[in-house]
Amino acid sequence: MGHVQVITTGGTIASLPHENGDVSATLSGQHLMTQLGIESNVKVTSSVTIGSYTFDYSTLFKIANDVTKALKNPDVTGVVITHGTDTIEETAFYLSLVTNSYQKPVILTGAQFDASYSFSDGTKNLQDAIYAAQSEKLSNFGTLVVFAGFIYSARDVRKIDTNALEGFDSPGWGPVGRVDNQKVIASQNVSPSASLEATIPKPVALVRLGIGMDGAEFRRITDSYSGVVIEAFGRGNAHKTIPHEVKRLVDNSIPVIVTSRCIRGEVLPVYGNGGGKDLERAGAWFAGDLSGEKARILLGTMLSSNKSWTEMKQNVERVSQP
Incomplete structure (x- = not known):
């Protein structure tokens, strides 16, 4: 009989407060399973035991190898x-x-x-995640986040x-399903849009624009x-000097990808005088609502995989489609 493999990486779910008032990850995966009174068709291993805000690219690579x-x-x-929860969305992506x-x-x-x-x-989130991992309905959905029943x-x-x-959402799209009393309900299909080898991503600058940020600062x-x-x-859009x-x-x-500060809606080259049209003319790629x-994870992984300029652009186009 098959089993679900639980891989622990630390985080709040494995944390307790200490005498000095700090909260940090200390609980073992087996402790988490004991809380659930878990069945025999679940096995547990540990990858790392730290807060996700201390992750780096090497941590992502290690987790990916353990998952693979x-x-x-x-x-x-x-x-x-x-x-x-701080960086769960980045590891998931x-x-x-x-x-x-x-x-x-x-x-x-x-x-x-x-x-x-x-x-x-x-405990409830972990239980729901195990039910989701056991569901054949989700076998072609790729990587998912299960949280607060969604x-x-x-x-x-x-x-x-x-x-x-309810700390998570997919702005503009919503959840693709939910877990309700051990029942897994899939309301939308998910089609993985890019496939890359697991490598340690190269560092990529992530620049969030604000009023007054010009080309010199950029x-x-x-x-x-x-x-x-x-x-x-x-x-x-950007300042006219960018x-x-x-x-x-x-x-x-050096490839440049454009996303938006907004949490909903796609980027699109529309405006001139420094706007999206000028960024497109300058050679930037637009990443939809990613x-x-x-986008930083995607670009860093492609760069470390030595993808060609054309391959990178094609992958950005694929991933920019929901």
Whole structure:
């Protein structure tokens, strides 16, 4: 009989407060399973035990290798990763890029309240994630986040609240399903749109524009990076001096991706005088409604995989489609 592989990485779901008042990840995966009174068809291993706000690209690579190892095991029907909520959406998106060929559910979950709270949400979220990982309905959905009873696609999910129990959503799209009393309901289909090898992503600048940020400041921020993601104004606009800097980067074979500061809606080259049209003319690629953090993961992974300019542009176009 197949089993679900739970891989723990720390986070609030595995945390307790200490005498000095700090909260940190200390609980083992086996402790989390004991709280559930878990059945025999679930096995537990640990990848890392830290808060997700301390993750780096090497951490993502290690988790991806652990997940891939589990997915290759014919006895594993699905994988659950317990994870801190701060960066769960980025890890989920990275895994969606590098593990989507196995046709087994990969589910991430966590908690907003640590295990010392009587109302901690960790146990219920983990239980729901295990049910989701056991569901054949989700076998072709790639990587998902299960939280507060809802199922979200890795591409669209975002943390929307710092401490509410319903801390996640997919702005503009909503959940793709839910878990209700052990029943998994899939209301939308999810089609993975890019497939990359698991590598340690290269550093990519993530620049969120604000009033008064001009080309000179943009250059100081992006200098020394091999790729740049711009979280632009609205539909994908920037100060009129920035397209010149974008062209300089592109002419030096440094790819630039444009996303929006807005949490809903796509970027589109419409406006001139520094707007999206000028950024497009300068050679920037537009990433639909993909978030800046995820565009950064995508670009860094493509760069470390030595994808050609054409391949990178094609992947951005694929992933920009929901």
